[in-house]
Amino acid sequence: MNMLWLQAGGCGGCSMSLLCADTPDFHAHLRTADIELLWHPSLSLASGAEVLELLQRCADGRQPLDALCIEGSLLRGPNGTGRFHVLAGTGVPMIDWVRRLAARARHVVAVGSCAAWGGVTAAGDNPTDACGLQYEDERPGGLLGAEFRSASGLPVINIAGCPTHPSWVLDTLAALAADELTAADLDTLARPRFYADQLVHHGCTRNEYYEFKASAEKPSDLGCLMEHMGCKGTQVHADCNIRLWNGEGSCTRGGYACIACTEPGFQEPGHAFDQTPKFAGIPIGLPTDMPKAWFIALASLSKSATPKRVRDNAVADHLVQKPAQRRTRIK
Amino acid sequence: MSRLIVGPFNRVEGDLEVTLDCADGVVRAAHVNAPMYRGFEQILQGKLAHDALVLVPRICGICSVSQSVAGARALADLAGVVPPPNGQHAINLMLATENLADHLTHFYAFFMPDFCRPVYAERPWHSEAQRRFLPGHGEQTRVALAARQRAFTLLGTMGGKWPHTQAIEPGGSTRAIDAAERVRLRAKLREWRAFLEQHLFADALERINAIDSLDALWRWYARQPEAGDLRFFLTLARDTGLADLGAGPGRCLSYGTYPQPDGTLALPAGVWQMQPGGAQVLPLQTDCISEDASRSWLESGRAGEPVARHPWNGLTRPAPDKAEAYTWNKAPRWAGQVVETGALARQLVAGQPLLCEVVAQHGCTVLTRVLARALELAQVLPQMERWLQALRPGEAFCIPAPLPEAGQGMGLTEAARGSLGHWVVLQQGRIVNYQIVAPTSWNFSPRNAAGVPGALEQALVGAPVRPGEDTPVAVQHIVRSFDPCMVCTVH
Numbered sequence: 001m002n003m004l005w006l007q008a009g010g011c012g013g014c015s016m017s018l019l020c021a022d023t024p025d026f027h028a029h030l031r032t033a034d035i036e037l038l039w040h041p042s043l044s045l046a047s048g049a050e051v052l053e054l055l056q057r058c059a060d061g062r063q064p065l066d067a068l069c070i071e072g073s074l075l076r077g078p079n080g081t082g083r084f085h086v087l088a089g090t091g092v093p094m095i096d097w098v099r100r101l102a103a104r105a106r107h108v109v110a111v112g113s114c115a116a117w118g119g120v121t122a123a124g125d126n127p128t129d130a131c132g133l134q135y136e137d138e139r140p141g142g143l144l145g146a147e148f149r150s151a152s153g154l155p156v157i158n159i160a161g162c163p164t165h166p167s168w169v170l171d172t173l174a175a176l177a178a179d180e181l182t183a184a185d186l187d188t189l190a191r192p193r194f195y196a197d198q199l200v201h202h203g204c205t206r207n208e209y210y211e212f213k214a215s216a217e218k219p220s221d222l223g224c225l226m227e228h229m230g231c232k233g234t235q236v237h238a239d240c241n242i243r244l245w246n247g248e249g250s251c252t253r254g255g256y257a258c259i260a261c262t263e264p265g266f267q268e269p270g271h272a273f274d275q276t277p278k279f280a281g282i283p284i285g286l287p288t289d290m291p292k293a294w295f296i297a298l299a300s301l302s303k304s305a306t307p308k309r310v311r312d313n314a315v316a317d318h319l320v321q322k323p324a325q326r327r328t329r330i331k
Numbered sequence: 332m333s334r335l336i337v338g339p340f341n342r343v344e345g346d347l348e349v350t351l352d353c354a355d356g357v358v359r360a361a362h363v364n365a366p367m368y369r370g371f372e373q374i375l376q377g378k379l380a381h382d383a384l385v386l387v388p389r390i391c392g393i394c395s396v397s398q399s400v401a402g403a404r405a406l407a408d409l410a411g412v413v414p415p416p417n418g419q420h421a422i423n424l425m426l427a428t429e430n431l432a433d434h435l436t437h438f439y440a441f442f443m444p445d446f447c448r449p450v451y452a453e454r455p456w457h458s459e460a461q462r463r464f465l466p467g468h469g470e471q472t473r474v475a476l477a478a479r480q481r482a483f484t485l486l487g488t489m490g491g492k493w494p495h496t497q498a499i500e501p502g503g504s505t506r507a508i509d510a511a512e513r514v515r516l517r518a519k520l521r522e523w524r525a526f527l528e529q530h531l532f533a534d535a536l537e538r539i540n541a542i543d544s545l546d547a548l549w550r551w552y553a554r555q556p557e558a559g560d561l562r563f564f565l566t567l568a569r570d571t572g573l574a575d576l577g578a579g580p581g582r583c584l585s586y587g588t589y590p591q592p593d594g595t596l597a598l599p600a601g602v603w604q605m606q607p608g609g610a611q612v613l614p615l616q617t618d619c620i621s622e623d624a625s626r627s628w629l630e631s632g633r634a635g636e637p638v639a640r641h642p643w644n645g646l647t648r649p650a651p652d653k654a655e656a657y658t659w660n661k662a663p664r665w666a667g668q669v670v671e672t673g674a675l676a677r678q679l680v681a682g683q684p685l686l687c688e689v690v691a692q693h694g695c696t697v698l699t700r701v702l703a704r705a706l707e708l709a710q711v712l713p714q715m716e717r718w719l720q721a722l723r724p725g726e727a728f729c730i731p732a733p734l735p736e737a738g739q740g741m742g743l744t745e746a747a748r749g750s751l752g753h754w755v756v757l758q759q760g761r762i763v764n765y766q767i768v769a770p771t772s773w774n775f776s777p778r779n780a781a782g783v784p785g786a787l788e789q790a791l792v793g794a795p796v797r798p799g800e801d802t803p804v805a806v807q808h809i810v811r812s813f814d815p816c817m818v819c820t821v822h
Contacts, residue, residue: 009369011818012344013392013494019436019476020483020493026476027467037467041341045444045466048337048802075369078651085367088338088348094367120389124374127649163392163494219505220729246487254491254498255505259385261495273385317507317728 001177003067004058004101005040005111008094009085009121009130010072013163014112015042020246021166033174038065052089059100067176068105068150070098070133073114073121074143077129084128095143098133107176108133108150109157111169116158116191117264118142124268134158134190138264154183158190162261167243168195187237189264195243200233200251200258201287203241210234212306213299214314219274220255223314227283230274231257234287238262332359337802338366340810342441344393345817347775350657351806353796358806361784361791363775368628368659371822372647375765380406380734380757383765387753388495390767390822393436395494396429396486397746398819400588401753401767404742407501409757410732416592417728418503420718423589423597424516425490425499426744427715431523432482433747434674434704437814438531438560439464439475442701445811446567450797450804456566463560471530471560478526485519488512503729510724520716527708533559539709543684545692561705568698577790577809578694580669581605583676584773586615586743586750589714597714598745602665603679605694610687612680617741619666620752622768625780628656638780639664642754643739645766659821662779663768671695671786672749672773673813675703683710697812704747704814736760746770748814769819787813 057063075084082093113119121130134156140146175181215227225231260266271277309321338348348364387402388395443464463471490496587600600615621639749770756764776785
């Protein structure tokens with residue numbers, strides 16, 4: 001499967017993240033997955049005129065294109081002209097290149113939340129009229145329109161995340177190359193289910209604090225980040241605490257809240273990112289598939305049962321209380 | 332005079348287009364265009380101050396930690412706090428990880444592949460260059476990408492992930508490191524050192540740091556000219572004349588960075604400039620910084636206002652139909668002067684003897700820019716080992732940093748590719764102005780109101796253009812020698 005990767009209105013961080021893939025030989029990993037790089041902005045030799053020739057051949061069909069990967073939001077402004085991003089050397093707005101190439105590609109892949117939904121580039125009053133390939137936040141549409149299907153019959157595949165996890169990208173591409181990714185493997189927002197059927201909460205190392213509602217109160221505290229620090233991990237679709245980042249990392253393991261970066265519209269939460277919005281002292285964003293009354297009842301019960309160890313450690317940046325040690329064999 | 336429009340430029344971060352006016356086989360004038368605008372400074376207006384720390388790292392996927400550090404320092408300035416020693420060391424370790432890993436990416440993945448081009452097929456070193464650096468295949472580039480991936484696992488532990496960690500706060504780092512984790516991190520630094528000592532330098536870092544003159548450099552080279560990728564670069568540089576290619580403006584800016592608990596900076600701040608009779612380093616005066624949007628697709632402010640504005644009252648409003656404009660980038664100036672920034676600037680301001688001597692002979696050129704990055708790798712990695720050792724598990728990594736409702740804060744740091752500054756003005760807890768001046772904003776500046784070209788625009792003048800070249804290889808060397816980051820440039 002050949003692949004053409006273009007960077008639209010984003011930060012390039014999904015490419016940089018991709019290069020952090022956990023492999024001793026990145027290019028061999030691609031080759032053994034049968035992924036051939038036609039061109040990538042960071043990884044290819046070709047520059048200038050050589051690239052223009054390739055893009056032209058892809059756009060008019062002389063060069064078959066299997067996977068078109070777009071990173072970054074599509075900048076439609078100013079006034080629908082797309083001139084906030086003109087592809088260098090061409091005088092043609094990137095959105096026009098993307099439309100032409102998407103019409104030819106067997107698969108179209110949105111790499112990262114910018115290309116999927118608009119993302120951070122669409123924050124604030126969205127000065128560049130940024131959108132995703134097939135979504136504008138959670139609304140279907142975007143640059144290519146809700147009805148768009150690539151030659152394979154699939155919608156744009158949204159590998160959302162800010163940035164994306166390198167192995168979400170590599171595993172998606174490998175599955176496409178092996179013809180193993182079908183519509184049934186995508187969730188209702190067209191994200192690959194292999195990572196979007198998990199919650200960030202799953203595997204979180206702060207789960208004991210969560211169980212007892214022993215909460216962090218300030219940056220660097222060890223406690224659960226949900227009650228006060230803005231963490232949305234119990235609602236957010238991604239396997240970040242199972243498939244770790246850069247070795248042994250994740251947002252919550254790094255000491256800060258999940259801000260829902262795989263979800264559409266995360267860039268404008270309507271509240272301070274580092275504070276949990278509450279109503280009558282209770283977080284608004286409770287786990288989505290749990291009855292609210294039960295959550296509140298269990299929370300107040302577990303709070304009153306919190307061991308001193310958990311309560312003390314929750315508001316420290318290192319373990320101040322150790323688990324009790326018994327001299328007898330553990331039953 | 333003929334005109335070449337070169338783009339898309341790859342192996343630079345983001346989008347770049349260069350227009351070249353050529354005659355008699357050389358570039359006579361260059362105009363540098365950053366053709367993408369996202370409007371972060373507009374997006375940040377009206378935001379809660381602390382929310383900036385979610386948004387600013389996302390300006391850039393390759394300088395993400397640098398953007399976080401500049402943002403956090405601007406808020407720390409507002410709050411009037413300094414992180415505790417553990418927080419400073421942890422943030423320095425994260426910043427240095429990004430900066431040094433970026434140097435590796437630049438050398439192995441962005442800069443060296445150009446020597447694999449067919450234009451060099453007749454050179455005796457061409458097949459060796461391909462063996463080492465051909466994109467997708469070169470042995471050394473592949474090993475370096477793996478080393479880079481391992482290096483970023485330091486950030487996985489200390490910052491949760493890279494890019495776009497949220498672990499960097501005005502009051503320190505959100506991720507305390509315990510004694511056992513420090514042992515693991517030390518092993519990672521040793522692994523990184525081993526890569527550099529085996530592959531890049533083929534020598535101990537301390538021996539590299541002891542090279543203090545051009546004479547000593549070539550003696551070191553001559554002992555084993557085939558060993559290591561830096562010596563191989565020197566072979567190519569000598570053969571292709573990189574020492575005299577792409578001379579910058581001869582004035583270099585460093586904000587300095589890696590603040591220490593005693594109040595000093597591990598890499599100092601200042602402005603280095605070439606003078607008749609020798610170079611001098613001037614103290615950094617941040618009130619001398621200005622940006623001018625005369626040739627940018629941005630508004631310049633009301634008539635009667637000065638065209639060059641200090642970032643405190645900087646203006647970022649698109650004016651896409653401005654006739655005289657040719658880029659989205661503004662023209663930053665220091666005391667009205669064009670400056671170059673980057674690893675070379677940091678080393679010159681610090682008085683690194685080898686680079687001072689090479690620059691005295693050749694100027695700030697492709698050779699010295701690339702050499703400065705390599706030397707910085709050798710210089711900073713041992714410092715990272717010391718900062719890691721200086722962590723005191725059990726003591727605070729982060730202190731409270733309550734923000735005032737109103738005020739202004741400045742955050743300066745050094746990204747891999749040069750000086751990065753954030754200026755934030757708050758009213759009623761909300762951002763009313765947020766101005767970012769990024770390293771490549773300096774280096775790839777357009778002309779200002781007076782028509783003075785920016786650093787790259789000056790460096791490209793005189794670059795050779797071979798017959799039939801539409802994307803001249805010399806131009807590619809010069810452009811990439813700055814390690815540009817275009818997504819930072821226009822944010």
